[in-house]
Amino acid sequence: MDLLLFCAVHFCFLIPQSICNFHEAHMFFYGLFEIVHERNNCKALTRGWMEQKWMNRAIELAENGMKAGHGGPFGCVVVKNGELLAEGHNEVILSNDPTSHAEIVAIRKACKKLNSFQLSGCDIYASCEPCPMCLGAIYWARPERVFFAANRKDAARIGFDDEFIYEELQIDPGSRSIPMIFTDNRKALELFKKWADKEDKTEY
Ligand SMILES: [Zn+2]
Numbered sequence: 001m002d003l004l005l006f007c008a009v010h011f012c013f014l015i016p017q018s019i020c021n022f023h024e025a026h027m028f029f030y031g032l033f034e035i036v037h038e039r040n041n042c043k044a045l046t047r048g049w050m051e052q053k054w055m056n057r058a059i060e061l062a063e064n065g066m067k068a069g070h071g072g073p074f075g076c077v078v079v080k081n082g083e084l085l086a087e088g089h090n091e092v093i094l095s096n097d098p099t100s101h102a103e104i105v106a107i108r109k110a111c112k113k114l115n116s117f118q119l120s121g122c123d124i125y126a127s128c129e130p131c132p133m134c135l136g137a138i139y140w141a142r143p144e145r146v147f148f149a150a151n152r153k154d155a156a157r158i159g160f161d162d163e164f165i166y167e168e169l170q171i172d173p174g175s176r177s178i179p180m181i182f183t184d185n186r187k188a189l190e191l192f193k194k195w196a197d198k199e200d201k202t203e204y
Pocket residue numbers: 101102103130131132133134135
């Protein structure tokens with residue numbers, strides 16, 4: 001019986017989602033697939049399909065957000081211990097917030113849910129390679145891993161040119177297209193000293 005189920009489920013996966021519109025059917029087989037693989041100890045394969053499942057969800061969120069006019073075609077899912085923790089899509093247009101990228105939206109929701117400013121033990125699935133802003137947010141959140149599908153060059157081809165920001169990072173602050181102007185730093189450094197001396201601070 002197990003072998004029969006095993007073969008049937010594998011055969012179903014030969015039908016790409018692009019030519020089969022029955023999303024529910026695919027999700028059903030994903031569920032079946034997980035059970036069969038658990039029973040057959042195919043942990044590595046199960047992981048591969050689970051990763052694809054989360055990435056498919058990130059891409060689905062991206063498409064839904066795009067169709068709703070909320071922003072660009074970007075989606076993100078945060079997973080912990082194999083469970084969905086939070087998800088988000090680009091909401092830059094919806095919220096008039098240039099920082100409302102899918103990853104930022106999902107990270108904020110995930111941290112709120114965990115009641116923590118760290119995403120330890122979490123995996124992030126982004127439909128596209130994170131831009132420099134989101135990359136920074138990801139490093140601050142410190143998840144375990146980041147999976148992405150499309151890359152920054154693919155994004156640049158449809159008008160989302162992160163490459164420009166990567167280039168700006170290499171340039172001296174005063175020479176950037178938005179000049180970064182150095183001012184008197186005495187008060188700012190005094191404050192830094194207060195932080196360094198503060199005994200009851202929460203470090204992160
Ligand atoms: Zn971003």
